[in-house]
Amino acid sequence: MMRYRRRLDLLYALLFVLPALTLFLTFKYYPLSMTMFYSLTNWDGFSRSYQFVGLDNFISVFSDSKVLGAFYNTVYFAIVSILLGTVIQLGLALILVNRIKGAKVFRTVLYMPAVISALIISMTWIAFFQYNGIINQTLKLVGLETLAHNWLAHPIITIHVLIVINIWQWAGYGMIIYITGLQAIPTEINEAAALDGATGWRKLRLITLPLIMPAVTINMFISITGSLRVFELPFVLTGGGPMNTTNTVTMSIYNTAFLSNQFGYASSIGLVFFLFIATITLIQLTVTRRLEVEY
């Protein structure tokens, strides 16, 4: 009777898992395994025939100046976005965690860009950053014409414009996570710290930061994976230009697959980049987890 019961439980468990498992196998693992398969071929993504090329595609990834350039752009974009973004998100959280007037409105307003599609955000910002867009027009209007630039077509400035937009879009999202972390700190710890005379930077560094480390872990993980996979922003705003300075790895994969008809090669770029992101996030999780403290 017991054995029958256990078998029935197992069957029920399997039945409950089956839908999720089917979805995962169909939409995650099957495409992933096909990508692995195609990365070993020279399939053009179009014809029915292809040849196995072994690891040739993977070797080419490391000597392709275009991919390396895109990799540099992506990493630069991610580092600056994450560093500056974290400072801004944390700063906003530290201000808006307090019971100040209008805090809830500010939180909502700051969070709103995170729920808008990156595509729509990009289209909106074009109107601002175009040469004859709102920013340059305003600068001209107030007599600061010398500050007007070709924001979206300048080899040095443009990548930073994208970084600024990216930080702006995700500032509210990260802020909410940090606020949650800050609110989870027991009041007695803060009170004890105040009694001991810990204030300002000292309190932030020694008390607050270690205690909100779980929030930092989550936020960093989301920021790293998100910014390394950036696509819509450069795709819509700059198309990867000027001079390929905003061409990212994901754009490179897309163009290699669907424009250059090198689907096999694009798959290998994707896999290498997947491994890179996995390694980075693994390191990040190990480091930030180690910094977490128990209370």
Next chain:
Amino acid sequence: MKKKWLMPLILMTTAVALYGCSSGNNGQGPVASQGGSNNSGSESPKPNVTLKYASWMSKGEDKPIIEAFMKANPHIKVEEEVIDGGQYSQMLQTRILSDDAPDVYLLPFNQYTQYATEGHLYDLSNEPGMQLMIDNPLVDQAFQINGKRFGFMVNAGTPVSPIYYNKKIFEKYNLDVPTNAEEFLAVNQTLKDNGVEPLVFGAKDAWTLSGTLYTAIFRSYALPKTDGDIFYALAKGDVKPSEVIDYPLQFIADLVKQGYVSEASSTLTYDQSVQYFADGKAAMLPQGTWVPTLDPIVNADSASFELGAFMPPVPRADGIIHAMSNGDRMLVVSANTKHPEEAKALFNFFVNPDNLKPYLEEQSLFTVLKGLDIQTAPVLQDYVNGFSADDVSVVIGSRSAVTPAFSKEVDISLQNILVGSSVEAELKRLDEEFGKTKDQMVVKE
């Protein structure tokens, strides 16, 4: 008593239902098509069919002809899909890959040979609509693949795209229409000296740069160097891209360096550049023949704007302007369509001269097909007449085409030139990029 009435009632109902389904249609059921496909009164009604039609015509250019077709063939519904021109090739490719190709679609010329060779297009050799192309042997020959016809050249890219100018600005500074490169540069300098932005492009949509002034200069320069077939010579390795692209790229770079190209160009879209020109913010706009029909031009303030057009300053070889006309929009039918008869009906309706003529005239599109007798927009009359002059040699089509990937690289190079990249660096890059996809070029021997 009730049963007495029941039988006549059933008989009457059956008779009415049968009449409704007969060929004498009274609007309740499907009707026989008119014009598109013939259907005699004795034939059974045709089942309703839905066709998918795809193009990059974002301003509803194809809508009138599609609607007219549906009106003539009520049993065929055509779902029109507009795909962004910048992503058209990629989107179409993914659709074909996933076995979801539109039944009928417009295809950019540079993919025609590849698609036909790889079996994605329906053989339309014996379709009545093809007659117009057959009557133009030079065109017919250019678009045949292994003796078969897979598409109809709806319109031709102009051999040399015009440069539009604002007559009011030219009049103000007492400028004449330039007839060669020196005069063109002098006009630019005068405009610049007077604080007027001479040229504007909508280079965020790169084709506005690559498909206009650059292409005109490129073809005139490269055709004499390649025995009249640039792309075949490139595919065969007879020339490197840098050997035929150097002059046009340098010409554009010089215009940028001299400050003749509006700084706004690099971030303006095609639509915005037309508006910019119509607003009088720039004096000249290199663009296609359709410009005179565009809303911003038609609605421009006549006090400050009047449209003019002239031939761009293309180089001559032995006194001859060499030009080339390719198919611009190719109308094709998918080889995998589930409704070949209906798809062919749409194809034949579209390319029927009675429908094609107004389609081309309304958009001020260019064609090399004789027999259509297209009325050119008055502002372009002199410019079009110029093609029949003795010093202009026009070749039609090519035995090959560069890949969309390389076309994109040329676009990127021009965009880079616009923001200050050096010609040498771009030529080097183009030679490298060309090598990556050269093997994909399909050659018609």
